[in-house]
Amino acid sequence: MTASTHRLGRDTSPSLDPMIALVAQDMDCVNAVILDRMQSRIPLIPELAGHLIAGGGKRMRPMLTLACARLLDYAGTGHHKLAAAVEFIHTATLLHDDVVDHSGMRRGRKTANIIWGNSASVLVGDFLFSRSFELMVEAGSLKALQILSHASAVIAEGEVNQLTAQRRIDTDESQYLEIIDAKTAALFAAACRIAAVVAERDEAEELALDSYGRNLGIAFQLVDDAIDYASDGATMGKDVGDDFRDGKVTLPVILAYARGDEEDRAFWKAAIAGHRTSDEDLAHATALMEKAGAIADTLARARHYGQLAIEALEPFDGRPARDALAEAVEFAIARAY
Amino acid sequence: MTASTHRLGRDTSPSLDPMIALVAQDMDCVNAVILDRMQSRIPLIPELAGHLIAGGGKRMRPMLTLACARLLDYAGTGHHKLAAAVEFIHTATLLHDDVVDHSGMRRGRKTANIIWGNSASVLVGDFLFSRSFELMVEAGSLKALQILSHASAVIAEGEVNQLTAQRRIDTDESQYLEIIDAKTAALFAAACRIAAVVAERDEAEELALDSYGRNLGIAFQLVDDAIDYASDGATMGKDVGDDFRDGKVTLPVILAYARGDEEDRAFWKAAIAGHRTSDEDLAHATALMEKAGAIADTLARARHYGQLAIEALEPFDGRPARDALAEAVEFAIARAY
Numbered sequence: 280m281t282a283s284t285h286r287l288g289r290d291t292s293p294s295l296d297p298m299i300a301l302v303a304q305d306m307d308c309v310n311a312v313i314l315d316r317m318q319s320r321i322p323l324i325p326e327l328a329g330h331l332i333a334g335g336g337k338r339m340r341p342m343l344t345l346a347c348a349r350l351l352d353y354a355g356t357g358h359h360k361l362a363a364a365v366e367f368i369h370t371a372t373l374l375h376d377d378v379v380d381h382s383g384m385r386r387g388r389k390t391a392n393i394i395w396g397n398s399a400s401v402l403v404g405d406f407l408f409s410r411s412f413e414l415m416v417e418a419g420s421l422k423a424l425q426i427l428s429h430a431s432a433v434i435a436e437g438e439v440n441q442l443t444a445q446r447r448i449d450t451d452e453s454q455y456l457e458i459i460d461a462k463t464a465a466l467f468a469a470a471c472r473i474a475a476v477v478a479e480r481d482e483a484e485e486l487a488l489d490s491y492g493r494n495l496g497i498a499f500q501l502v503d504d505a506i507d508y509a510s511d512g513a514t515m516g517k518d519v520g521d522d523f524r525d526g527k528v529t530l531p532v533i534l535a536y537a538r539g540d541e542e543d544r545a546f547w548k549a550a551i552a553g554h555r556t557s558d559e560d561l562a563h564a565t566a567l568m569e570k571a572g573a574i575a576d577t578l579a580r581a582r583h584y585g586q587l588a589i590e591a592l593e594p595f596d597g598r599p600a601r602d603a604l605a606e607a608v609e610f611a612i613a614r615a616y
Numbered sequence: 617m618t619a620s621t622h623r624l625g626r627d628t629s630p631s632l633d634p635m636i637a638l639v640a641q642d643m644d645c646v647n648a649v650i651l652d653r654m655q656s657r658i659p660l661i662p663e664l665a666g667h668l669i670a671g672g673g674k675r676m677r678p679m680l681t682l683a684c685a686r687l688l689d690y691a692g693t694g695h696h697k698l699a700a701a702v703e704f705i706h707t708a709t710l711l712h713d714d715v716v717d718h719s720g721m722r723r724g725r726k727t728a729n730i731i732w733g734n735s736a737s738v739l740v741g742d743f744l745f746s747r748s749f750e751l752m753v754e755a756g757s758l759k760a761l762q763i764l765s766h767a768s769a770v771i772a773e774g775e776v777n778q779l780t781a782q783r784r785i786d787t788d789e790s791q792y793l794e795i796i797d798a799k800t801a802a803l804f805a806a807a808c809r810i811a812a813v814v815a816e817r818d819e820a821e822e823l824a825l826d827s828y829g830r831n832l833g834i835a836f837q838l839v840d841d842a843i844d845y846a847s848d849g850a851t852m853g854k855d856v857g858d859d860f861r862d863g864k865v866t867l868p869v870i871l872a873y874a875r876g877d878e879e880d881r882a883f884w885k886a887a888i889a890g891h892r893t894s895d896e897d898l899a900h901a902t903a904l905m906e907k908a909g910a911i912a913d914t915l916a917r918a919r920h921y922g923q924l925a926i927e928a929l930e931p932f933d934g935r936p937a938r939d940a941l942a943e944a945v946e947f948a949i950a951r952a953y
Contacts, residue, residue: 322780
């Protein structure tokens with residue numbers, strides 16, 4: 280895709296590099312915790328968990344915890360275990376997601392469920408999830424525990440909601456937003472918010488970081504859902520058209536369906552019901568989205584939420600870390616271009 | 617089965633009734649918490665969770681938390697949320713177990729994975745697991761959180777260990793004991809131990825209750841594994857021979873294999889590898905166990921651990937609740953007769 284008019288007003292491509300540089304030292308500590316705590320006497324656990332954890336993820340969520348702590352000039356190390364816990368929650372969710380979605384590829388590699396089977400993925404996910412709570416307990420903050428345990432419940436609720444909406448063409452934009460707010464944005468929000476808890480800041484700063492993370496998470500998921508129809512497997516690192524074949528009603532589908540004529544709608548109904556799954560069907564779906572402007576408008580929504588994320592950083596204007604956090608938002612959106 | 621010589625020295629059948637009576641009022645509160653906290657805006661969650669939670673389970677684990685608190689004369693209500701959290705952990709584990717084992721029947725009813733599918737069972741399990749941690753956070757004891765989050769990780773580790781041992785006839789008794797200690801006894805131990813934490817008792821009492829719960833849990837699982845070969849579906853409430861068909865190497869199999877002649881061993885190798893799954897094969901397996909005394913000796917082991925559980929109650933001799941806890945051990949074992 281090329282859409283240079285969609286940039287948020289930069290000349291060079293936005294990058295995660297400033298955020299990566301900002302948290303590099305802390306991230307080394309978090310990585311050490313992650314590697315140490317995914318170990319087990321049962322060899323299959325580090326083998327399976329390591330496949331995904333070492334598999335080229337950006338560690339976006341723990342990075343946000345670390346960057347937000349920097350933003351608040353927090354100088355301690357109390358957030359390292361929490362950041363590792365956030366990554367474990369995320370990893371457990373991915374393992375279970377890939378089972379639920381029958382995914383075959385993630386981050387450019389075969390998924391764990393393909394290599395070791397569904398049962399191993401479910402149980403190692405449970406292990407990482409439990410381990411994440413052990414790490415939170417060790418971090419010792421009941422407030423951070425409350426935020427993250429609540430986020431975990433919201434994520435699971437969102438996943439069930441998504442499962443319920445699957446193959447239902449009548450899913451509307453508000454239900455879709457509710458789903459991505461729960462399954463994706465809740466953990467982004469919590470990852471950012473706990474930095475304020477560890478740094479013992481007031482509720483206003485907690486809520487500002489929550490809002491930054493939540494809006495970034497929504498933008499991130501909107502871009503992901505657009506990419507699923509408008510990218511190639513090599514760029515995306517997972518199978519193209521997975522959402523289409525799974526009958527997931529994401530915003531591009533909702534918009535293309537709402538704006539289509541009778542024939543288009545008949546196609547979408549059949550496709551989401553699972554009766555149109557060929558490569559030709561996917562190409563036709565993409566063409567219908569193009570006609571409806573569905574991808575462009577999904578990305579316009581993503582930019583809107585990205586703007587809200589950047590505005591949430593206003594209380595921190597002038598602080599050195601603020602720009603790195605703002606650029607991370609632009610990076611999340613630029614992935615689509 | 618009839619084996620009246622195996623009784624622990626009672627004239628009447630041991631019963632859970634004294635323990636049920638002991639905790640009746642507290643259990644009403646715990647049930648209210650369970651029903652309240654399994655609710656969600658997403659209707660599938662209470663529907664699926666309710667199927668299992670309302671499906672005739674004995675609430676053995678939360679009952680142990682309540683009974684141990686009574687034993688310590690704890691008069692507060694701080695353990696109600698923890699007891700509900702224990703039941704949610706257990707329920708989440710059952711939902712995932714049934715997916716992993718492809719089980720079709722539990723507690724005399726169709727399993728959730730059969731009715732709603734594997735994906736829903738995985739995700740609702742995740743929800744209950746998250747909810748259990750929210751409840752623990754609300755209970756406010758970091759120490760209880762530490763005990764239960766550690767138990768959860770140990771359970772998941774035990775489940776992965778069991779999966780690794782599946783279809784491996786070379787699994788030995790010590791690995792088997794390690795598996796059941798983790799997958800079953802750890803939660804029994806934690807359920808009992810947290811009562812001492814809530815009641816603010818010293819470490820000696822904590823450890824005594826941990827030992828009571830752990831040994832009871834091992835006895836409980838040994839009896840379950842015997843029943844899987846020596847009961848009928850109606851009594852057991854699940855499919856007979858599930859372990860056999862899943863290639864689970866439980867103690868009855870380990871003993872029958874170790875004591876069998878060459879022909880018997882060839883049968884067991886083929887059966888555990890998955891090549892002998894008919895009703896006739898199951899009948900032959902049961903006959904081989906009978907010949908080897910494998911069921912009787914599995915139950916003898918169960919009585920041994922049951923005795924250890926009762927001995928762990930020694931510091932509490934003379935307290936009114938002690939006898940109810942001891943009789944619960946006898947009840948767990950008497951299920952086999």
